[in-house]
Amino acid sequence: MVIIALIIATLGLFWAVVLLNGHQLRRWLIGVFLILFLGMIGLLIANDNFQYGMVKTHQQTTSTLVSSIPNQPASAPNVLLYQPLGNGTEKVYLYRTNTSQTKPQAVPTKHVSSKLKTTTSDQATLTVTTTRWQYRNDWQHALFAFSGEQNRVSHRDYTFRLPQTWLSLSTTEAKQLAKIMKSPAQQQAIKAKVSEQVAQAVKQDPKMSASQRSALIQKTTIAVIKAQLK
Numbered sequence: 001m002v003i004i005a006l007i008i009a010t011l012g013l014f015w016a017v018v019l020l021n022g023h024q025l026r027r028w029l030i031g032v033f034l035i036l037f038l039g040m041i042g043l044l045i046a047n048d049n050f051q052y053g054m055v056k057t058h059q060q061t062t063s064t065l066v067s068s069i070p071n072q073p074a075s076a077p078n079v080l081l082y083q084p085l086g087n088g089t090e091k092v093y094l095y096r097t098n099t100s101q102t103k104p105q106a107v108p109t110k111h112v113s114s115k116l117k118t119t120t121s122d123q124a125t126l127t128v129t130t131t132r133w134q135y136r137n138d139w140q141h142a143l144f145a146f147s148g149e150q151n152r153v154s155h156r157d158y159t160f161r162l163p164q165t166w167l168s169l170s171t172t173e174a175k176q177l178a179k180i181m182k183s184p185a186q187q188q189a190i191k192a193k194v195s196e197q198v199a200q201a202v203k204q205d206p207k208m209s210a211s212q213r214s215a216l217i218q219k220t221t222i223a224v225i226k227a228q229l230k
Helices: 002-019 026-050 138-143 171-182 184-204 210-229
Strands: 054-064 079-085 090-095 112-118 125-135 152-162 167-170
Touching: 002 026, 079 171, 090 112, 090 152, 125 138, 167 171, 167 210, 171 184, 171 210, 184 210
Parallel strands: 079 167, 112 152
Antiparallel strands: 054 125, 079 090, 125 152
């Protein structure tokens, strides 16, 4: 409606200024169409810059993750990759949600925030919360029809939740991990270190159950691999 009124005001202003030269209603019509023109421009600016007539809505989707590195050896841990930006404090995460993806996809950098959390679950997940602008009611929607603002994305929040058995690595660290996984000597050294630490833990807690021991082995393996990448 605002767009249509703006077009009418523009055409009316042109008609009054150019074609009604000398007419007694010319000044009055110029004033009316000018006020209408400026009013519609003001409404469009308020809608575009200050989201007048709009409210925020939130939509959340959760997907399971697979390792960002395709075709990994079975002995390699699952990995969530990231690419450092600037001085390294900002990260662009690279992720896959299914094994058919040959390359990981990057989190967008515009109107986006990302965070990494740990989870007690065995499954790594990605939760995307999308915030959009929508018109407050049907009247506001009709008023600003054709403005292109309906459902405009305001912000997206990417929350990665990784089990303790996963690694979050930079692309440089991932290359180091690949070299380790290809080196029998380094893998043997990792296994020996893990066995030593697990044996010490079991000695301190002889009543440790099989499931607890398995979890400890996984946790210790990840810690030893992380130490190798430093």
